[in-house]
Each structure stands twice: as C-alpha cells, then as structure tokens.
Amino acid sequence: MANRLAASTSPYLQQHADNPVDWWEWGEEAFAEARRRGLPILLSVGYAACHWCHVMAHESFEDEQVAAAVNDDFIAIKVDREERPDVDAVYLTATTALTGHAGWPMTCLLTPDGAPFWAGTYLPKEHFLRLLAGAAATWQEDPDRVREGGERIVTALQEAAEAAQSSAGGADPLDEADLSAAVAGLSADFDTQWGGFGGAPKFPPSMVLAFLLRHHGRTGDPAALRMVRETCEAMARSGTYDQLGGGFARYAVDRAWVVPHFEKMLYDNALLLPVYTDLARADAGSRPWANRIVRETVGWLLDELWTEQAAFASSLDADTEGVEGLTYVWTPEQLSGALGEEDGARAAEIFGVTPTGTFEEGASTLQLRADVPEDERAWFAGIRERLLLHRTLRPQPARDDKVITAWNGLAVAALAHAGWALDEPDWVDVAARCARFLLDTHVVDGRLRRSSRDGHVGSALGVAEDYGNLIDGLLALHRATGDGAWLSAAGDLVSSALDLFDGPDGTFTSTGHDAERLVLTPRAEGDNAEPGGLSSLAVATLRHGVQASSVTHLERGAAALSGMSHLALAAPRFAGWALAGAEELLSGPALVRVGVGPEPNGPDAHEPEANEGPSGSTALGEVVRHTPSGILVGLDPQLPPGTAVVCRGTTCGLPTREPGDLPTAPGDSAR
Numbered sequence: 001m002a003n004r005l006a007a008s009t010s011p012y013l014q015q016h017a018d019n020p021v022d023w024w025e026w027g028e029e030a031f032a033e034a035r036r037r038g039l040p041i042l043l044s045v046g047y048a049a050c051h052w053c054h055v056m057a058h059e060s061f062e063d064e065q066v067a068a069a070v071n072d073d074f075i076a077i078k079v080d081r082e083e084r085p086d087v088d089a090v091y092l093t094a095t096t097a098l099t100g101h102a103g104w105p106m107t108c109l110l111t112p113d114g115a116p117f118w119a120g121t122y123l124p125k126e127h128f129l130r131l132l133a134g135a136a137a138t139w140q141e142d143p144d145r146v147r148e149g150g151e152r153i154v155t156a157l158q159e160a161a162e163a164a165q166s167s168a169g170g171a172d173p174l175d176e177a178d179l180s181a182a183v184a185g186l187s188a189d190f191d192t193q194w195g196g197f198g199g200a201p202k203f204p205p206s207m208v209l210a211f212l213l214r215h216h217g218r219t220g221d222p223a224a225l226r227m228v229r230e231t232c233e234a235m236a237r238s239g240t241y242d243q244l245g246g247g248f249a250r251y252a253v254d255r256a257w258v259v260p261h262f263e264k265m266l267y268d269n270a271l272l273l274p275v276y277t278d279l280a281r282a283d284a285g286s287r288p289w290a291n292r293i294v295r296e297t298v299g300w301l302l303d304e305l306w307t308e309q310a311a312f313a314s315s316l317d318a319d320t321e322g323v324e325g326l327t328y329v330w331t332p333e334q335l336s337g338a339l340g341e342e343d344g345a346r347a348a349e350i351f352g353v354t355p356t357g358t359f360e361e362g363a364s365t366l367q368l369r370a371d372v373p374e375d376e377r378a379w380f381a382g383i384r385e386r387l388l389l390h391r392t393l394r395p396q397p398a399r400d401d402k403v404i405t406a407w408n409g410l411a412v413a414a415l416a417h418a419g420w421a422l423d424e425p426d427w428v429d430v431a432a433r434c435a436r437f438l439l440d441t442h443v444v445d446g447r448l449r450r451s452s453r454d455g456h457v458g459s460a461l462g463v464a465e466d467y468g469n470l471i472d473g474l475l476a477l478h479r480a481t482g483d484g485a486w487l488s489a490a491g492d493l494v495s496s497a498l499d500l501f502d503g504p505d506g507t508f509t510s511t512g513h514d515a516e517r518l519v520l521t522p523r524a525e526g527d528n529a530e531p532g533g534l535s536s537l538a539v540a541t542l543r544h545g546v547q548a549s550s551v552t553h554l555e556r557g558a559a560a561l562s563g564m565s566h567l568a569l570a571a572p573r574f575a576g577w578a579l580a581g582a583e584e585l586l587s588g589p590a591l592v593r594v595g596v597g598p599e600p601n602g603p604d605a606h607e608p609e610a611n612e613g614p615s616g617s618t619a620l621g622e623v624v625r626h627t628p629s630g631i632l633v634g635l636d637p638q639l640p641p642g643t644a645v646v647c648r649g650t651t652c653g654l655p656t657r658e659p660g661d662l663p664t665a666p667g668d669s670a671r
Contacts (some may be wrong), residue, residue, distance in 0.1 A: 009453040010080035011400045012048040020067035023078045034075040034112035040139050041110040042074040047082050048400035049263035051318040052122045053105040059125045073136035083451050083460050086511045089522035095119035109135050114519045115150030154519050171565045174582040182572040190227050194256045195234030203251040206271035207527050207576030213278045214583035217628025220666030229286050236293050239365030244388040246296030258358050262325040263318035267530045270410035277418045278629040294418055309455045310433040312411050317397040327394050329363035338390040347383050402453040405442050405466040412473030416480040428480045464510050464533025467497040471540035479634035494544050507563030508537045526567050531577035539581035546589045549650040587630040588648030594624055595639030623659040631663050
C-alpha cells in the first residue's frame, strides 16, 4: 500500500501516514481513482490539535478491521482543514445542512464527483463500521440513486447560497443606530455572572470584544466597556488561561471558563492580544492585569510557537500522550510534591486546586480568581516559576509547526500594535521578521500561498482571509514603524486581492477566481473563530485606504462591509470584525500621524522633554497612546517629533503639538 501522506506539509496528514487505511490527499488523482474503480469517497477532515480527531484515529483509522472495510469499498481522502479551508467550508456547509451541527473530525461520504450523500462528525468504531457497511451495500445495489441524492443535496445548497448572496448584495451600510442595536443584542446575550456570551461551551469572543471597544471609543457607552472588562477579566483569571505559561486555550466546556478544551491556537491568542492591549489603553482600572496578560501571552507565543523560519507555528495539541490536558492539570499532592507541603497548600488555595478536582480523576485546572496580597507577590512569582519549571519535566503536547498565512498575519498585527502601545520595540521587530518571511516564502509568482512547513511552501492557494489578515499585519507594521515599504507591500497585496476576490455583488468571494472548482463555491459570510474572508479583506482594504489616502480603497472596503450588514444585525456574535470595521468607518475612518522625523530647523529646534518616547512629547505621547481603539495611530518620519496630524478619510488637518487637538473617547477613563 502506497504511503501518500508521508511527504505532506501537514503534520495532521503525517499523523495518519502509517495508518492501515489507504489514504489519499485531496486532489484530482484521488477522484480519478474513485471514478476508475467506481467507488464512493470517504472524506475525513480534521486538524492536528483536535482531541476528537485523535480519538477517532486511534479507535478507527489505526484499526485493521476498519481499514479493511474502508479500503475494500471506498477511496479514502484525508484533509487538513487548516491547509484547505475551502474544502472544509464546502463540506462543513453540507454537514450542517444535513445534521444541524458540525465539528471535527468531519466525516462525509461523497460520490466520485464530490457530491455529499452522507455527513457527520465523530463516530465510535462500531457506529463507523455500520455506516461503512450500509453505505457500501447501498452503493453496490443502486449507485445511480445515491448519485441522484448527492446531486439533489448540492442543488439545494447552491440555491441556498445564491439566496444568501442575493440578500447581501446592495445592502445598506451599518449606521449609528445599527451599531447601537448590535450592542443591545449582545447585552441581551451577555453572561453577567461569568462574562462572555451564551452558555457552554464558551469561546473567547475576541472580534466582538474588539467591536465593543471601538463602540465605547466612539460613543463612550459604559455598557460596551463593561462587557469587555468583565469578559476579559473572567477569562484571564480562569482555567482557560494558562496561569503558569501564558496564552489562552481554544474554548471552555463550561460557562465559568473553568475547564478548557486544551488545544492552544495561534489565531485565538493573536486576536486576543490586541483586545487586552486596547482594554489597557481604554480603562485605567484594568490596565495592570490586562498589560500583564499581554506580556505573558507574547512570552508564550515566542517561547512555544516561534519557529526557526522566523514565523509562528499553528497550535499546540489538546492531548499529551493521548490524554487531554495531561501537561496542564494538578492535584494537591502534585503541588506539594513540586513545592513542599506548606507552599503547596498555599498554592492550591490560590489556584483553586481542590481534593475533588475541577477536571478529571481529581485533577484541577489552575485558576487565579483573585490577586494575591501585595506582601505575597514576590513569593507568588517564585512559586509560578517553580511550577512552570516542574511542568516542563512532564510530557509536552505536540506542536503543529506549519505556518499559516492568515494566522501569522494576525500575529504580525497583534505584535506590532502591542509593541507600539507598550513601548516594546523588540515585539515590533519580531512582527517585521515574520512579515518578511511570509512575503519572501509564501508569495510565489505573485500569488499568495496558504501555508508552509520547515520553509517549504505548500501548493494550496491563499484564500481571502490569508490576503486580508496579512495586509492588515503589514499595515500595522507601517503604523508602528513609519516604514513606507510595509505600506507598499500591503498595497501590492490589496491590488492582487481586489482582482482575485472581486464578487459580483460588491463583496468579496472566499476563494480566488483561479482556485480549484469544488461542488459548491465556498462562501463564509460571517466570522467564526477568526475573521471571515469577507470581513478580513473588507477591513484591510478600508484601513489601507486610510493609510494610503486611497479614496478607491476606502469606498471598496466600505461597500464590501455593507454585505455583512444583514448578519451583523441578526447575529452580531458572528459579525464582530465587520462591526469593528463599521465603527472605524463611522469614526472617519480616522488616522493620527505622529511625528518621529527630523526637526525642520536643525537639532536644537526642539528640546525633548524627559522620558520622551517615540510618540513625541510626554504630554502628547500619553494622549496618543490612549486614543480610542477605533482610531488608527501611525508613526510618520515626515513630521517632526512632538507633532501630530489628525486625518479623517483622505483629509488631514494641520500639524499640532496640542494634546487637546487629538481625538479622545467621550467620558474617557483612560488616564
């Protein structure tokens, strides 16, 4: 049996390379084989950090009985959803339509032409065997009927997609009343006890929080800031945040954020970093702990996800040696063994580690529901260091080290922004190194690719979110450094993206016009775990219009954002990035250009004040650092230090040295 997965650039596919299942990668060769042998296709979609993907792999794909059933009657195709988000989106749509829910591992049965006729998620071995036997028998008895059923499903999904596209086209822009209505809708769904929105499972609502910060910055609405503050603090003090090593897990299985699903994803942390950064800028009361979370999370990114190629790996696994959370949870006895009886007992009290446990088999996640008293802080810092060192001696979760363009674009933007806000130039430098790698390696013959591993770029073409997020990262670097090369590189990608993803309804398509044709055209209209292709590209185009003074890009980005207005009003939790972009649009969109260039009249014309930073004079710089979240701030080497220019759209005012001339939030609580 050929081992077709061993040379894959996907660690997930390589995890399955030695299975007895005769796996194929997604591609025309696999479909040609299905047509040649007259067999249906078993499509299995997952990703490397997925706990239930591992469970199904161990139970079924490593099992000789299951492998025989698959190999005899199906062509088996394994897909990494992170490498092929287009394939994942098509069959996720089908799975949701057929079952009412979706997730991973995703299991679909297809005709040799790719039409789905059955779809589901995780299946225990015995259920899976029954499915395979029943589907094989049905196919052998009447393959034409199965094909017709698959074609009907595809037709129904196409009609639904066309109806959704028709409703998006020509929609009105989101206005002030719409954005206030979105805040009201979020307030109704807000968990006033534990923060966040809805019940369990509970996901970090990073893009919604970004919108609420911008709404507060524009309107001064205290309810918007309260939802951000309470959610961020609840997450930061919970088991979903790594209290020893920093960084957030994917989501919590409970309302109170106590027990996470332990996988740690680059995109979650890259999206949460700017939220905590901007909360610290907006709210003085939150600043000490929010800045701590930023610094710890940056430290985790650099310690755990930074690769030799000067970019960021995708994730850390949920499992360690087949056990979920093994690396991270503690019992009171384990704390005492690591710290001694007295320190261990006090640490158990502080971290909420109980004899009965909060997780499985008497173990607990670590929580920090209250700050330690000031006289214990030095001791506590030592305790954390000792526990983290002890934890490094445990087995560690596997790392998916492929580099995904979209997620690295988010990380570039986050580090550039946080580095500027907290005056950490090293973070900005890391962001720049990552951006250079992406531009040098992931752009092939002018076309952006989705991912690479060990410096070897994959064949999958970049989708809209790859372009949108990378453009946004380059724009953040331009703002943080004043280097026009980043703006130029962003402009080149915007021009390419507008050609590749231009939609007939004025919005953007998810995949490029040169992409592989699938049974359905992927269209992820909303945001999910990260900004969707439409919103990411729309917001990036809008921001480029501001920074490059391009009326064309301002108008194009605004028009594309309008395509999400229906979803933003009906379900604001799934349109946070578009809502954040709409807030920026209503704010001007505004850009404050801060002088960092030479003095026009020589070196003695401006006498720097004490502790002057890159934002100009102390007074002006302090105001600049705490401008509302919806106001972009960029360093400008053409302006002298201690001066700033406020631009709205493509119209800029005169240079000023007066802090009072800069935009501030109504009822500003930052200082």
